[in-house]
Amino acid sequence: MPRKYTRKTSWGKTPLEEIEIAASEVKEGKKSIRAAARERNIDQSSLLRFIKKKERGEVKSVAWGAVAEAKRILTDEMEEELAEHLKQLAEQFHGLPPVKCR
Template sequence: MARNYKRKTDRVSTPLEELERAVKEVQEGKTIRQVGKEMKICRMTIKRYMDKKKSRRSNKARYERTAAAKSVFNETMEKELVDHIKTQAAMFHGIDAMKCHELTFEFAQKNHIDMPASWTRDKKAG
């Protein structure tokens, strides 16, 4: 049976250029509701964008993935860890999931990386 996902919201589908124009109109004196009705953009989308833009120091606010903010390792460290695990698997030292979590915790600890408190408490990555 084929599954066809239908998106239920239209969040993040508004181009940034339109959001910038909407913010300019709000700054010129119109209300967020008026601009939202005229440009057919949800008023909360405009408000969220304005809040992000206000909280950031740069002029350009943008959408970010939340997972990137919670990552513990940078890309090179993560690649190094993955390569080590793959090497172990290639030498027939297959590592189960729990051992992989423990190895990740040890790697973070030896490299003095900030990690969540649950990692330290459980002595393994979450």
């Protein structure tokens, strides 16, 4: 009989809006990190990490999910450079099929 997979982590389950609301409450001084995290059901270390990233300007609201963003290998700049390089190679007729560009 086939087994059913059960997820063991809760990565990426908290909506970005909830985290932003909790972070703004902490920044305005309305609540402590612990209180805001407990009220919104967010891990307090995750909330603290989000607040620090927001202060440094590293938080983006792009189409990537939280887990996919955390496990990304290439930065945006590196992706743009790679795309430009692949376009250059295509213009020079190196014949790179889409499968090899993945």
